[in-house]
Amino acid sequence: MLGRDTPWRQGDLLTADSARALDLVGPDDTTNHGVIIISHDCDLPHDAEPFVEVIVGDVIEKSDPALSHAKNPRRLHMTFENGDCPAIIIELRHTNRKEVLKTKFKEEAVKDDSTLLGDGEKRTLKQWLAARYGRPAFPNAFEARLRKLVHSKRTVEWQIAKILEPVAMHLVALFFDLGEQRYAELAEGIPYAISITLVYDSIEGGPSARQAAEDTARQLRSIFENAYGEVGNTTEIAIESCEAVADTMITLADLRRVDQWRLEYLSLGDQDAGDFLPVGEIPA
Structure with missing residues (x-):
């Protein structure tokens, strides 16, 4: 031994x-x-x-x-x-x-x-x-809505992966905050309210990482609004906020409230490679 x-x-x-x-x-x-x-x-x-x-x-x-x-x-x-x-x-x-x-x-x-x-x-x-x-399990109803087919018969989650791929070097994590709906299986017609945080590497990445994360945050908001509609006019997912935050500014209180969305794959070809796997809850 x-x-x-x-x-x-x-x-x-x-x-x-x-x-x-x-x-x-x-x-x-x-x-x-x-x-x-x-x-x-x-x-x-x-x-x-x-x-x-x-x-x-x-x-x-x-x-x-x-x-x-x-x-x-x-x-x-x-x-x-x-x-x-x-x-x-x-x-x-x-x-x-x-x-x-x-x-x-x-x-x-x-x-x-x-x-x-x-x-x-x-x-x-x-x-x-x-x-x-x-890893946490997001509500099945929420995940099903992220698999909604939109433009060119691509799912919302496929589009998320596609815009994250070129900026992956700058990003530390992508967090979803569903608030009190975190574990709720909502009935059809009742929207999930989501806040998204893109955490970027402020030390290694510097200003270029911040710019890339802010641009990506705007693209993510656009994806959600185009797929589901704006807040107050959606029955599926309402995106309340989407912001880029430096890794040095994230607090323990923030991490206890949100779940990290890890993507099963980020490099995508012409065909979908499978479902996304949301995992990795930050421990309290």
Whole structure:
């Protein structure tokens, strides 16, 4: 078993040799995959936890902004610093989670000390892992109305994804506030009142991020008003506000009131790829 003094931490990367020794990748695999520890730091040395949880990720050439900041509940792009060499970018999928007996892990696992996962990336990893089981379910009636077909036989949610795609690099999150209707299944003819907040990265993105978020907020309002009508003249969804807010201005009180709308996919082709998955309630 791993002792209390174990150097292993959540987010650590195994060497390619030890990943092969643990049969987590094929015997000829050298650079195609990266194996990341996802067990909580406290679970790694705990005697009641017999396994170490890992995810076998795919090494890719370029990070997709739409798959950063835990925007997508099923896929995540992580960037590992690699000394003076180019960064290592790994795509994680929940379906590639595996367990390794701690006794075997202690014998074979070796940490890749040449790589480093920054503090920001570690926080994103934790958020992404938590979101899988902590996502809220929006009312079925609300989700059905977001699937309303509008122009060119596209749904409202498809249009939302389409306008978010080019500005994904600037956005931290998209929040929906349904107020007291948050868990209500409203009858036909009774509209949901929604307020939307686009949170942008004010530190890294600066003025360009603010401008992109404000422009997108105006486009979102237009989508809702064109699809459902203006407040006071709709029976489906009434958009009361839609604003861009800097990530430094969001308070804990704000986060406890709203739900994050994570999109199942942001890169869309000519055909719809499936339904959106709204997940990731911010814990109180």
